[in-house]
Structures are given as C-alpha cells and as structure tokens.
C-alpha cells in the first residue's frame with residue numbers, strides 16, 4: 242500500500258478543502274434549503290441563447306473555436322472587455338487584458354507572479370476564502386484590515402503600512418464583498434486610491450459582483466480612481482483588476498479576466514502558459530458571441546438585478562420579522578451575500594448543526610477571517626440561489642433555531 246500522506250509536498254499542509262464546498266456536499270439532499278453556496282440562480286441562465294451562440298460559433302468559426310489558441314485570449318473578447326471597463330477619458334487597451342479560466346485563476350496567478358514566502362499582504366477581515374486557499378501555501382504574513390458597514394476601514398491603512406516590514410501587496414473586494422455584501426464608499430475609494438499611489442502598493446481589485454447593484458449609486462472602480470489620482474487615463478499603475486462572466490452570464494463557462502499594467506500581463510501570460518496554455522477557446526468564442534450583443538447582456542443583467550433585488554428584499558424582510566433582536570446583519574446594496582453576527586457567546590457552527598436538522602444550511606463565518614477564533618459568531622447567507630417561497634420558509638426556520646439557541650444559552 243502506498244503511504245501517500247508522507248509524500249505530499251510541504252506546501253499541501255497549508256491547503257485544506259473549502260468548508261463551503263464540504264457543507265455543500267452535506268446539503269445536497271433535495272429537501273435542504275441552502276443559503277450556503279455563492280451560486281447564481283440556475284433558472285435564469287440564458288440556456289437557449291447560449292445554445293444558439295454555440296451553434297453560430299460552430300457553424301461559422303468551428304475550426305478556430307476548437308483549435309489551440311493564444312494564451313492572452315481571443316482578441317475580440319479582450320477588446321470587448323477593454324471597452325466594457327473603459328469609461329469617459331479612462332480608456333483600456335485590449336493589450337492590458339488577459340482572459341483567464343474564471344477570476345479565481347487570475348487571483349491565483351497574481352500570487353504566483355508577485356509573492357515570495359514571508360511576504361506581508363493586507364486583506365480585508367473577513368475576506369474571500371478562495372483567495373486564502375490559493376495564497377496560504379505561499380506562507381505569507383497576512384495583515385488583517387478591519388471592516389465596518391462601509392467596507393474596509395481605510396483610515397487604518399496608513400498606520401498598518403508604517404508599522405513593521407513593508408507590505409508587498411493588498412487584496413480587496415471593494416464592491417459587494419464576499420462574505421459581507423458591503424461596499425467601500427466613494428470617499429473611502431478615493432482615500433484608498435491616494436494611499437496606493439503614495440505608497441506604490443500593488444493592489445488586487447477583485448470585482449465579480451460590481452454589475453449586480455440593486456440599490457444605491459454606481460461607484461467608480463479603484464482601477465479608475467487610482468489612474469485618475471496619477472493623472473493617467475489608462476491602466477499603467479498598481480491596480481490589478483479581476484473580473485468575470487460567472488455572476489452575470491454563467492459560472493460554468495469559466496471565463497474571467499485581469500486588467501493590469503503591461504509588465505504584469507506579460508508575467509501572467511508566462512504563468513498561464515505553464516498552467517493551462519490558454520482558457521477554453523470554445524467557451525471564449527461562445528461568451529464573445531453572447532456579449533457582443535450589447536442589448537442581450539444588458540437585458541440579461543437587468544433581469545438578474547430585478548430577481549436578486551426581490552430575493553434580497555424578501556430575505557431582509559423575513560429576517561426583520563423572524564430573527565431575534567440580539568442578532569445583527571448587513572444590508573447589502575448588491576451582490577449575492579449578507580453576513581449575520583450573533584451575540585458573542587453563540588457559535589455559528591453549533592447553530593449550523595441545529596439548522597441542518599431543520600433542513601436549512603448556511604456557511605459559518607470563521608473560515609473567512611484572519612485571526613484565531615475570530616468570526617465564530619458570524620455566518621454568511623446567500624440570497625440569489627433560493628426561490629422566494631424557499632427564502633421565506635428557510636429564514637423562518639432559521640429564526641426559530643436562533644431563538645431556541647438563545648433561550649438555551
């Protein structure tokens with residue numbers, strides 16, 4: 242018998258399966274109402290249009306679409322992404338865009354080109370668990386930045402930057418953060434852009450949810466603000482912006498992108514060549530065929546916004562009615578998640594065990610936090626995936642579980 246455990250590389254000790262994915266397995270029973278995953282609503286996938294797009298691509302450009310292609314990505318798709326990210330004077334060249342296999346791959350490859358063992362990296366606390374899974378094997382020193390209802394507490398950055406060894410990089414989700422659903426205000430974005438420029442700090446702006454806004458004002462990206470702060474009108478600064486079609490089209494196609502300065506794109510291309518040569522040609526062609534119809538994409542995003550807005554509102558209303566007053570939660574203006582904070586003596590993993598007995602699931606917050614024991618009394622709820630009647634039923638049951646747990650404590 243092979244003893245594989247003694248053979249795995251040391252860096253694998255830093256990796257563990259995502260708790261979210263393990264819970265999703267537990268809750269695969271059809272009777273479970275799950276608020277656990279970050280899944281879009283499958284009933285809204287534009288399946289018929291994707292089918293037509295695939296037909297068109299195969300009929301008109303089949304040989305190209307099924308062939309190996311360049312690592313940078315399909316030129317037309319890069320141009321389309323560059324155009325979608327440009328605004329007014331701020332113009333992005335397709336050369337600044339690399340197509341990736343989902344934005345997860347972009348986040349992963351950025352670490353591989355920039356981070357060495359022991360590097361200090363600033364992250365919001367809590368932050369995206371998929372980034373932590375990818376970056377932890379580099380044995381980094383994470384500097385957690387506290388957050389409140391307006392996103393990262395930007396006023397704390399300067400003191401952190403001036404304490405101890407220099408920081409190599411910062412990672413954040415400024416818009417509709419995962420897990421909290423909160424967003425950086427315009428004032429904080431401007432302060433952040435100013436700090437990035439003054440400290441020449443590389444910054445990963447992870448933005449899978451930016452287009453899913455249901456209320457409040459549209460915000461400029463940190464990518465734009467950082468360029469404006471330097472008096473530039475293009476991508477030649479410290480921001481590496483990661484985007485994706487996963488939440489506005491479908492995650493199954495695995496099409497994401499990075500917009501970054503040319504030297505960064507050059508290094509990312511080298512890593513991507515080593516990783517998977519290039520993103521699926523067929524999926525890039527299909528995504529382009531869909532997205533080049535601007536009306537189609539705009540109308541589809543409008544439908545998603547309308548349905549997700551209703552689901553968010555219904556979840557918040559049901560929580561207002563059924564959750565005990567000792568429990569607090571965020572009120573996101575967009576995205577897919579909100580975060581619940583229990584009184585400190587309650588443990589969200591215990592609550593999950595009780596909730597699963599009532600066929601309701603969510604993700605305990607601890608895994609999103611840097612710092613031992615932090616976030617034990619928090620959990621994340623997804624509001625995009627469950628249908629309206631399931632939201633009411635699931636949240637009502639969860640309210641009962643919470644009331645019983647509080648009474649027993």
Ligand SMILES: Cc1ncc(COP(=O)(O)O)c(C=O)c1O
Pocket residue numbers: 279342343344345346348369371414419447449484485486487492496497
């Ligand atoms: C903050 C954040 N970044 C990246 C991703 C990865 O998305 P994808 O690889 O599907 O583009 C997710 C997915 O949930 C996410 O929440």
